[in-house]
Amino acid sequence: MKEKRDSSRLLLNMRRSISYIVLVFLVFLCLFPFFVLLVNATRSHPDIQKGFSFIPGGSFLTNMVHVLNNENLPVLSGIVNSLFIAGMSGILATYFSGLTAYAIHAYEFRLKRAVYLFIMLIMMVPVQVSTLGFVDLMGKMKLMDNFIPLIIPSIASPVVFFFMKQYLDSTLPLDIVEAARIDGSGEFSTFNKIVVPIMKPAIAVQAIFTFVGSWNNYFVPSLIIKSNSKKTLPILIAQLRSADFLKFDMGQVYMLVAIAIFPVVLVYICLSKFIIRGVTAGSVKG
Amino acid sequence: MKKERQKIVKQKGVSYAKWGYLFLIPFFTVYIIFSLIPLISTFYNSFFENYMSGLKRIGPNFIGFENYKSILNADLLQYMNNTLIMWLMGFIPQIGVALLLAVWFSDLRLRLRATGVFKTIIYMPNLIMAAAFSMLFFTLFSDSGPVNNILMGMGALGEPFRFLSSVWATRGLIAGMNFLMWFGNTTIVLMAAIMGIDGALLEAAAIDGASPWKVFSKVIIPSIRPILIYVIITSMIGGIQMFDIPQIFTKGAGSPDRQSMTLIMYLNNHLFSKNYGMGGALSVILFIISAILSVLVFASMNKDMVKRKGGK
Incomplete structure (x- = not known):
């Protein structure tokens, strides 16, 4: 009996060791590219050409200054544009998806089920299949080379809607809405002053995504x-790729990639618990 | 008194319905303008000859299904094949590793430490800009890049291996990037599914002395089947959309010899050259494929719901 228990403990320990080895290997795979990126972003072009080293160099600031002042690549305005478009999209998508979800959650109307089903159906349609018509229409509306086609469509985000609806189902009792009505709150201000604060956690997670x-x-x-x-x-990175890249200062290439990647990584490290919980919130309840 | 109240509520219910519709206006206005009309116009375009020949526009002339015929006779099947191969090369390890990790993370007897840290790290690549990730891999695996440097330094290679000139190395790296970006996400979704399995079921299996493999194949897999199907099909729909990574990695050429050209890269080429007829036909074909896959998702999810309701 004791022998059996010992052998099963041995087996368990072996399984545990194997899982740690596999996990460490996967962690290495995930982190190694970013480690190389971090190291090379701090090294100068001649250093990088000499071969790889695991020790960071001292050219972080030089690379940063060079890439931000590069005449062929408007990196600084690229950062500002990306921040503006992504920020506006996050705000619009969460606010209006919340409003849409609230409409379905709180009111009884004839087309309610049909509308819900419709949004669920369009959730799966890839953006790419309507892009041809989209680009054509934006041309006709004189919206080419404009931020509007990149920001406004996020008002209709079926996936965000779906998460918001799930969240409302589990957290917003209709009694609260009813109570607000009795206190004389208008429907729209009930949404803004009572429902939005309740939805804050869901809004935060979806805004990040x-x-x-x-x-x-x-x-x-x-x-x-x-x-x-x-x-x-992303357009600047593609441009960098299609330019003859060997003529480029590699320190700048790594620095631009780092600028595109690390802000998201930093936000993620601060909020990872929050974000990982958000991954499963919608998909599993199904 | 009660009746009176009900009456009031009912009356109010009728008048409140308009707010429901009102709050739906922004979503639907935007959806119709920026998605539905473009979708319909894409379908419409697919029946017309409409492209640029030099600076001159040919068409639009109605030609029925000619675009579909010519796109099927062009290299579409090759690109479909490339996309499928690269998706499979990334997805098979992805689902395998994710299942393994999900089982380990949720195994109470194994009691792994620091699972939170592991989960945080493996999910991270999912949030990275695919274009930047691809650019990073391109520089890492270029002829004089760090990977070749390290391999030559270790003496594993005599001269640099030209990853981007080999069909299978290029496909493998693209699939590898997709794997790295998605296995963490899949792990978390599958783990949540495994945590949702009735504990009594697992306990009963343990008391009966079932081996870990038996528990995995006879209890865990059947219990999470619906979510497994959901993961597979949504990943397929994602696979059809594969674009950023191969586009940046191969500079839009799908090199070598267009063996890593995906469907959306092909669509992108038609959009840039303003060949609206062929682009439209390709979009419609992609729409039909993803619609079929979506129907399968819904069917699997509904089946699950019926089962759950029936069971409880």
């Missing part, structure tokens, strides 16, 4: 934006 999605978006912006001063970071 929408922000990151918009910050990382390349396909549609690359078709809409034409002029240098309006380009976003």
Whole structure:
């Protein structure tokens, strides 16, 4: 009996060791590219050409100054543009998806079920299949090379709506709405003053996801934006890739990639618990 | 008294309905202008000959299904094949590793430490800008990049290996990036599903002396089947949309020899050259494929719901 228990403990310890080894290997895979990026962003072009080293160099600031002042790549305005578009998208997507979810959650009307079903259906349609018509229409509306086509569509975000609806279902009893009515609150101000504060946690998580999605978006912006001063970071990275890259200062190349990646990583490190909980909130309840 | 109140509520209910509609206006206005009309116009465009020949626009002339015929006779099947291969090369390890990790993280007897830290790290690549990630991999694996440097320094290679000139190295790296970006996400979703399994079921299996493999194959997999199907199909829909990574990695050429050109890269080429007829036909084909996949998602989710309700 004791032998059996010992052997099963041995087996358990072995399984535990194997899992740690696999986990450490995966963590290495996840972190190594970013480690190289971090190291090379601090090294000068000649240093990088000499070969790889695990020790950071001292050219972090030089690289930063060079890439921000690069004449061919409007990096500074790229950061500002990306921040503005992603920030606005985050605000609009969460506010209006919240409003839409509230309409379905709190009111009884004839088309309610049909509307809900419709939004669930369009959730799965990839953006790319309507992009042709989108670009064509934006051309006709004289909205090419403009931020509007990159910001306004986020008002209709079926996925954010879905999360908000799930959140309302679990946290907003209709008695509260009823009580507000009795106190003479108008419907719209009930939403703004009572429902939005209740939805804050969901809004925060979804705002982060929408922000990151918009910050990382390349396909549609690359078709809409034409002029240098309006380009976003992903477009600049693509431009860097299609330029003859060997002629470039590699320190600057790594620095630009770092600028695109690390702000999101920093936000993520601060809010990871919050964000990881948000990943499963909608998908599992199904 | 009660009746009176009910009456008031009912009356109010009728008058409140208009607020429901009113609050839906922003969503639907934006959806119709920026998504529905473009979708319809994309479909409409697919039936017309409409492209640029030099600076001159040819068309639009109605040609029925000619665009569909010519796109099927062009390299569409090749690109579909590329997309499928690269998706599979990334997805098979992704679902395998994610299942393994999800089981380990939720195994109470194994009691792994620091799972929070592990989860945080493996999910991180999911939030990274795909374009930047791809650019990073391009520089890492370029002929004189760090990976070649390290391998040559260790003596594993005599001369730099030209990753971007090899079909399978390029496909493998693209699939590898997709894997890195998504396995953490899948792990978290599957873990939540495994945590949702009735504890009594797992306990009963443990008391009966079932081996970890038996518990995994006979209890865990059947219990999370609906979510597993959901993960597979949504990943497929994501796979069809594969664009940023191969586009940046291969400079939009799908090199070498267009063996890593995906469907959306092909669509992107038509959009840039303003070939609206062919682009439209391609979009419609992509729409149909993803619609079929979405129906499968809903079918699997509804089945699950019926089962759950029936069971309880």
